Structure formats: C-alpha cells, structure tokens
Amino acid sequence: MKIGLIGAGRIGKLHGELITYHVPEAEIKAVADIHINQAEQWAEKLKLSKSKLTTDHTAILKDSEIEAVLICSSTDTHSQFIIEAAEAGKHIFCEKPIDFDINRIKAALKAVKAAGVKLQIGFNRRFDHNFRKVRELVEAGKIGDVHMVKITSRDPAPPPIAYVKVSGGIFLDMSIHDFDMARYLSGSEVEEVYAQGAVLIDPAIGDAGDLDTAVITLKFKNNAMGVIDNSRQAVYGYDQRVEVFGSKGCVEVQNDVPNSSKLSTSDGVISEKPLYFFLERYQMSYVEELKAFVDAVINDKEPQVTGNDGLQPVLIGLAALKSLREKRAVKIEEVTG
C-alpha cells in the first residue's frame, strides 16, 4: 500500500519513519511540504529518493498509485486537505484536531462520507499499551458500570509562547487528547462540561490569552462523571495517568518509566521519573495507530478513531471555553452550532 505524506514537520517526519521501519505492509511514495527543502536530509536518511519530494500536495492527490494520505500539515489546512483528498478518492489519516471550527469539521466529514473513503484521526493515545488495557477491562465489564473517569495529563514544560498564541488554547491544544480519552475509556458521550483554569506557571501564557493549569469536570450521558487535570509544567516529567471507577471496581494505570530501578540509600528510596515527553512515552502508540490505519484500508475495516471521534473533543473543548467564561456548567448541545 502506497502512502503520500502531506506535511513533513516533526510529527509528519515521525510518521514517515514509523511507516518505513515498522509497517512492512505500507511505504511512503511521496512527501509534500511547503518547505520541502527542510526535509531533504531526513528523506535521505530514510532512503526516500529526491524525486519523491514535492512542495505541491496536489501532486500526491493526483498520483493514482497512492491509496492513502497522512495529513500532518498545520491545523488550519486539515479540513481543506481532507476535502481535497476525499474528492481524490484517497483514504485519509489526519492529525488532531481536525479544525477549531465546527462547521469546517462538518464539511470535511461530509466530504469523506460522500467519497466513501476511510478517515482516521490521530488520537494516538488510544493505542497506548496502558490506556488500551484500561479500555479493554472497562469494555469487558471488569469494573461494572462506569461511575467516574479520572485523567491526569501534565506536560513536562510549556511550549514556546509563539506556539501558545496559535495553539487554539490549552483546551483545544492539550486537553483535547484527554477529552478523547474520556470518551474512549468510558465508552460514553459527554453531555456537560465545567471548566476551571488559572495561570500559575508563566504570566506570559496569560498575556497570550491562555491558561497553563486547568481542571475540567465532565458529565457523561449515563450520569457518570469525569475529571481531567492539566498542567503545562510537571517538573518531574510527562505525567499521564488515568483511572476508571465503577460499580464493580477500579482500574488505574501509572506513568511509564525508563527502567524499574529502585535505589535505597540513607537518603531515601529513589526511583525513575516518568519518560520525558510524548515522543518517548507514546512512541509505540504512534506505530500502533499507523498499523491500525493501514489495516483498516487493506482489510476494509472501520477505522478505530472515526471522524466523529475527531469532532466530539472539539465540541467539548468549545464547551469548556464557554464554561470558563460564564463560570457555569455548559451542555455540549450549546456549542454544536
């Protein structure tokens, strides 16, 4: 299966490498990026000949040998590229979020449906070994009815202020993964959101109109509750834990660590900090999501993260923003447009 890669920034390059080294069923046939020259060295290392590189993503869409595209360009191009790719009959893997604008997302999903192509959204954490196990246990009924979902999601360090300004804000940039996780783990839709936030780490983040610390409370359709806590700076490393509590029990997962060493001295017992950031922690989840996408295309399966799975977290994020401003619980239906 031949794949065209649109966008060769950090995440695009990562996907290109993973396809090449870990997904034998697929290969990168072409790479498009408006700054394609910045990807030449990388392409060489991957043994992608120069002829496969282009600044023009439509070249990929026109290539009849290419069955699928990975859209890894900037967020503002996602919905447009989805529409174009769908119209060109390509299956689509698109990075999250699809868009910050609900109507543009809906237009993209409509185009996908009309074309009958597959669309998978890049919520890679669903493929993490820990969270996947939690989902399996919940789905198997091991904890009974879900009463509560708790998600801790803290970055090791804030992004550059320049990035903060175009990020869409903490809810749409960072919490969005957790909104998806909440739906994934509970198997339920979110009905209502209450968000609370503060600038406790860096005043410059506040000056940029954003928050760096947040607690978001969710109410699911089945009356279960969810709590997400976010921070842009956990000095001990990437803190990614979840817990699901229900009528028959509770399941929780901890952070991954580089090794299990425990050093006992007269000063105390010291063990390792969590893996530093998403590239370390979620490396295998990126492999797994690409394998799942290739499998969905080759074997004509429903993708494991659908277009609706791309839409819902954006809705939750918009509800969170509204809740923060109005200091009250906001229903998802208030923001569906």
Add this chain to the structure above:
Amino acid sequence: MKIGLIGAGRIGKLHGELITYHVPEAEIKAVADIHINQAEQWAEKLKLSKSKLTTDHTAILKDSEIEAVLICSSTDTHSQFIIEAAEAGKHIFCEKPIDFDINRIKAALKAVKAAGVKLQIGFNRRFDHNFRKVRELVEAGKIGDVHMVKITSRDPAPPPIAYVKVSGGIFLDMSIHDFDMARYLSGSEVEEVYAQGAVLIDPAIGDAGDLDTAVITLKFKNNAMGVIDNSRQAVYGYDQRVEVFGSKGCVEVQNDVPNSSKLSTSDGVISEKPLYFFLERYQMSYVEELKAFVDAVINDKEPQVTGNDGLQPVLIGLAALKSLREKRAVKIEEVTG
C-alpha cells in the same frame, strides 16, 4: 489529666478505649450517655467502675476534677454542649461536624473564645501517617507553590438509609473530611466551589434526598485548584488517597494495606485490597489526635484543629449544596450568612 466522655456511641467508645490504652497522661473519669446502660459492658471491659457512668452530662460539667470533655454525642447536640462545657471552664474535644447550622457554630465558637478554653475538632485524618507526611512535604516547600490538590475518598459501602436521612447529606457527612483535608494539605482557604453529583449506587439514597457519587471542584484563595471525588461504595474497600501538585513537584500517597504480599500465578499478580474502613485505616490517627489534644491542654498549646477548622468545611459543604442546585460555581462568601 482527667477527662469526661459525653456520648458513648461507636466513636465515643473508641475514644474511651484509646485514652485508656494509648494516652498514659490522661484517664476517663466519667462517661455520660442518655442510653448509658448500653455502655455498661464496654465500661467493665475498660475497668471503669459503674459509679463513673451517668445519663446526665451536666454531672461531668460540674465535676471540678475533670479538666476536659470529649463530645461524641449526636451532631445536633454538639454546639449546645460546646457552649455548656465552655461555660463550665472545660477544655473541649468535639467530633465533626460541629453543626449543620452556621449561626449555631458561630455561637459555639464565641462561647469558647469567651471562656478561654481550648477546642479541638475531630478531623482525625490530619493525624494519619500518610496525609501528615504530605502536609509536611508541602509545608517544607518540597513541591513549591501548590497548584492542585486531588483527593479520592470512597467508602467501602453506603450507610443505612436511616442514617442517610439524618446525615446532613454526602457533602456535610462525608466530603466534609475532604474539605478539611484540602485546607490542611494546601495550607490555603477555599474561595469557590463547584459541585456535581449523582445517584449511581442505590436509588434509595436518591429517594432519601441524597447523592452517592460526587465530584467537587475547589478554587483556593491563591488560585490553586482542588478536586475531590467521593463515592459511597468502592467494592474493593476504603479508598483514601491524596495528591498535591506544585511548581516544584508532586507528592502522592496510596491506600494502606493489611500486608505487602504479592502473589504471582498463571492468573496474574494479586496483591491486597485496602484496609476495609475507617476503623482499620485511621486507627492510629485517632490515637494521635487524642494525644495531640491532651498535649495541647497539658502544655497549653494551640490545638492542631481549631474552631475555625471546624467552621470552614461546613461552609464549603453548604456552598457545594448551593452549587449543585444552581449548576454554577458558588463563592464561600455567599454562604457565610
């Protein structure tokens, strides 16, 4: 130091035993209970002669040898007994909550102040080895500025419906310990509360006008945030964990277990459930709080849990109730009367 015990129900009896066996500096001189005959067997076991038992708590207040009283009677008698004891010049240890009514609490605190006696409120969890360590680490600045306090507090099984009806509701009966814990661990006052709740365990609890599952979000004066999650039924046992996150790190404590055994078989790796309920988990905290009270009286120190520490959690509980009804964040100042 001679002590009079007012109220010899479950918690009163426990305090009587702990004073006798674990606090050599103090002894129980008299016990008053309106159903004192139900305490006779217990008193015998403790080698308390029958002459020390009475149905009349004023007998204790008139006994000039008695320096302090432990008020362990039903909640509706607390504020009245505090006033009487203060006027009689006795130092007072009073079970939580002081009262459900703010004005009655204030009247009680006023009487204590006027009499110049000591008052300690029975928030025993402050004396738990785990939570105390968290407090010490926070106080020592090990996690820097506090950004977030997370408290999980779940009972192993719901109380009888008859109890639910007179309990004051989940916020004032159960969460009140967590409201105190939030203040204790953060070292800050709560400014605003958002509460969410549901009946997910037993419809009869809902019929009694109460909730069995709740998530409460706090905003502290210093903009830090708190999250409390409560359930009346964790089938695996008493679930009592906290985490405090800050600018320089994070500290968390786990549940206590009866032993550290880990059994690995072909079925998995099995370890012990948490200690069943508060009598098991918090046994030593009850000893410690009584030792602290006796120490405060003998050595003329400020009690470690003051009258204001008794008032604030009730205010937070009332704000939580108001928040639940109005589906919005409620400031503490809205309920201070």
Add this chain to the structure above:
Amino acid sequence: MKIGLIGAGRIGKLHGELITYHVPEAEIKAVADIHINQAEQWAEKLKLSKSKLTTDHTAILKDSEIEAVLICSSTDTHSQFIIEAAEAGKHIFCEKPIDFDINRIKAALKAVKAAGVKLQIGFNRRFDHNFRKVRELVEAGKIGDVHMVKITSRDPAPPPIAYVKVSGGIFLDMSIHDFDMARYLSGSEVEEVYAQGAVLIDPAIGDAGDLDTAVITLKFKNNAMGVIDNSRQAVYGYDQRVEVFGSKGCVEVQNDVPNSSKLSTSDGVISEKPLYFFLERYQMSYVEELKAFVDAVINDKEPQVTGNDGLQPVLIGLAALKSLREKRAVKIEEVTG
C-alpha cells in the same frame, strides 16, 4: 491470667508493656531481674507497684497465683530457668535462642515435657502480618509445591562489639530468626546447610571472631532449596523481605514503610525507607505472639512456636558454622549430637 516476668532488659520491658496495654486477658503480677532497681522507673510508668519487683526469680516460681512466666533474661540462663519453671508447673514463654548448647536445650525440652507445661519460643516474626500471609498462602497451596525460599534479613547497623563477642555469632544471633522463618514458610525441615560469610563492614567484628555478611543455602527434606542473605548494616534501614517460589506461583513481601508518600521532583521519585529496626517493624508481631501464648494457656492449645521450633534453628546454626569452617555442605544430622 497472671504472669511473672523474668528479666527486665529491653525485650523484657517491651513484653511487660505489651501485656499491660494490649493483652487484656493477662496481667504482669511480678517482675524479677538481678538489676531490678534499673527497672523501677519503667515499672512506675506501667503502674506496677514496687512490691511486685524482685531480684529473685524463684519468688515468681513459688507464687501459686502466677500461671506463666516470660523468660527474657540473658541466653545463658534460658535453659536453666525453663527447667526450674517447668518443675514449678508454670507455662513458659522463652526468648530465642533457647541456648547455644544442644544438650542443654534437650534437657530443657525434656523438663517441659515431663511437667506437661506449655512452652512457646519467642520467634516473633512468625506473627508479622507479612510473613504470616506468606505462610497462609503457601499452606493454602496457592503456590503449589515449594521449590525455593528466599529470605533477605539485614540490620540497619551492627551491634556494639561487646555484644558481638557474647552473641554466639551471626548465625546463632541473627540468622537464627531466618532459619526459623525458612522452616515456617516452607513447612519443611532443613536437611543440609552451606554457609558462606565475610567481614565486609567492620574489621572489629572479624577481630571478635564473627562475620558481618553471610549467605546461607539450605536444602529442605523435600529437596526444595532456601537462600538466606544477611548483613549487619543496610544503611537504608531494616531490610526484611521474603519470597517463596513454587510449582504454581510465587509470593513475596516487601519492607514496611512509615508512610506511602511518593515525592516526584526534577531530581527523581523519592519514597520512604523501611521502618528503622525491629522495634518499629515487628511491634505488632510482639503483641500477636503474646496474645497467642496467652490464648494457648487459657484455651489449652498447642503453642504456635514449640520447643522443637526452638531447637531446630540452633541445629541449623551449628551446621552453618561447621559448613563455614569446612567449606562444604553439612547435614543437620552431623550436628545433632
């Protein structure tokens, strides 16, 4: 049940306190010690009147109200006092080891048998919550046939050299607890011993003719194997862990800690060191062994640690000494005299 305490050194005093505060069915009627004046303050704290104190242990043996004695005097007096107490018809709790001399032990056990009194040896660790659970799981067949018993037993700091000189050596003073534990956990008798040792901590220990570090390998009657590792100095605290491995699984227990705090900072994740030494770690096991002894006497049960349980570990210790000298495996039957 009235008890006479013979020997009021550190361990004797501890037993006296535990009986007084934790075993309501029993009371200390008399205390004998050759330096009884050094115990007066302690006795006062325990509200033991001065008339109960004596330098003459035979006064206790003659007291017809006293049903049982706790022998907590120095090891060289144990076997003689056991014989005297047995002849006086007293039930006996005796600290470990009974004696360093096999023939004297045998004489003592013979006297006990002849008198028909109960004898319990002070291997308190059998009553530890962790080890007891391991034993229960093994006994319940949860790990199938026992193949291997592993015991780690390390002190936080070496004893004074003066003590080392009269201690009987590391095998009879320290490892003896582990020899008992090996028998207790496996439910089997030891058949053969191989011992290896070194002086790695303090040359003065070597000068005193002893070792400070040892590894002892055991072969049980059923061909299972045991490994004990001992050190006189684990700088991080008292290290007391065991593991039993078998045909259906493995059970292990960890050290007890003062609290479960885990502090994550940029320097790493820090948790608590083990409880410092035996008084902290095994406090409750001392209570439990005394309760079990009192229960055995009152309810006429077989003591949970018998005279033979006192003999066997001494045999294993003597075999270990012989093995060390001869650099070969030594059978228990070679040292039974």
Add this chain to the structure above:
Amino acid sequence: MKIGLIGAGRIGKLHGELITYHVPEAEIKAVADIHINQAEQWAEKLKLSKSKLTTDHTAILKDSEIEAVLICSSTDTHSQFIIEAAEAGKHIFCEKPIDFDINRIKAALKAVKAAGVKLQIGFNRRFDHNFRKVRELVEAGKIGDVHMVKITSRDPAPPPIAYVKVSGGIFLDMSIHDFDMARYLSGSEVEEVYAQGAVLIDPAIGDAGDLDTAVITLKFKNNAMGVIDNSRQAVYGYDQRVEVFGSKGCVEVQNDVPNSSKLSTSDGVISEKPLYFFLERYQMSYVEELKAFVDAVINDKEPQVTGNDGLQPVLIGLAALKSLREKRAVKIEEVTG
C-alpha cells in the same frame, strides 16, 4: 557496513531483522545456513534477494565487501567459525556460549587476537534497560562497595527434552547468562562457586541428566558474595530480577510488564504478569547489542562484551558442575585447565 549472517535459526533471523529495521548504519549482505531453504520466506519478508542466501558460510568469509559476521549457528560450530572468520579478517559477533570446551574457547580467542579483529559475545542482557541502569549506579559508586549480588532468573517453561539433552546442562545453557550478569553488575571476577540443584519440575529433565532448579552461590575476588536462583518453570512468566547490595545502599530492578494496569475489585488487586519470555523482555537489548557491535567496528572501539567475557561464564559453569558433583565450594582456578 556490510554484514554476513552465519546461521539463520531463531536467533539468527532475529538479528537479521533487527539489523535491517533498527541499525541504519549496517545491512545484511549475505546469509549462510546449512538449511538455507528454511529461511527463504523470512528473507523475502526482509527484502533480501535470493542471491544473498547460501548454504556455504565460507562464501561469506570470502566476500571482501563484508566487514563483519554474526555467528548464530549451533554452539558446537562457534569456536571453529570464530577461527575461520578471524583468519578471514572479519569482525565477529558470536552468540553465547562460545563453546563448552575451555581449550576450544582459548584457541578461538587466540585466533581473534592474532588477527586483530573485534569479537563481541552475545550476552544481550548487559544491554537491557534495567540491568544497564543497575550497572551504572554501581559503577557511579551509588551503593558504595559491593557486598552482595542477587540474581533471580527463571524461565516461564522448560525447553523440549531434545533440547535439554544437547544444551550443555542448566549451568551452561541458562545460568551462564547469570554468571555473566554477576560479573557485569559487580565489576568483579568470580573466585569460587558452590552449586546446589534439584529436579523439581519434570522428572524427564532428570532422566536427561540435567537439573531444572538451582541455587548457585558465588564468591568474588573482593570477598563480595553472589546468589543466583534458577528455575526452568515460573508459571507466571519470565522472572528476571537483580539486586546489588553494598556499603552505601542497595539497588534492585523488577520485571517488565506489558502495561501498568492495576485492577481493584472485591477479589483483590490484580496487576500484570511479567513479559512472557526473552523475545518480549529482551527485545530492545538485542537491538542495543547489535548497535554497540556496529559502533565498535565503525568507530574502532573495544567491544562491550569481550572474548574474556565469553570465557569466564563458561569457567564458572564448569566450576558449578564440579561443585554439584563434589558437594563443596570449587575455585575457578580448579577448572581453568
């Protein structure tokens, strides 16, 4: 750097795949195996053209483009192939053990030295994330002087009896990894060995002249001690843990697990079993050892596992066998021939 692979059984195939997918600096130029037709499908998957496959390992040795060989053929061919490869001027990576015969090992090492080529032995566990960290901490002096090394190494299931018969016995087949680990972790040479073993799992293993359970005690040159416990069958999975104890502390590592899930129910708290076997547990260590070998060749470094590192564990194994037969401690110098 072009590599020739000699032997395309399970481990040879694994190395071929890892070189191809994980070591961009190297590529497999040719594969030799006496049953090369059984490797054709595998080669196709790896996109190795048929022309690269041969039954004749000398074809690889004659290929001047090939800089290094991976010797993954059966143990009885190792020393001969090392000699041939050395004489052909190829750098050599050879699977463990080099040989069961000391003189043949010596001859091989002599040839390597004479030819001036590099030789790395396949003790992959040195490259495991956990054990490597232990080594680093020991080397950095974090635990002070080493007093004790403890290694638990248990397979999930015994090999087929046919394999047992040609395996060289448990000490040379299985414990050999642990002998290497003991030297690696302690940084010391072993001086003396005492071995104890039994047939507790399958009588057929005993009939084949081998053991299935063993405890081996080591004495290092610096008087430190080591303990290795081995079992051919841990029903809960591959059990691979180590602990190093010293004058300033202790470091231990636990088993790796597929995920960190902890499920609490009324039945207990259940977590995951260890990763099943060496392919799962040590996958990344195989990648790391190959990277290290390629790095040693390209950058002309001393290999991290030398020829002497291949010799010493065989000596320890032979001493263990002798100890078992003679029921006494055996010095390494007794078996050096």
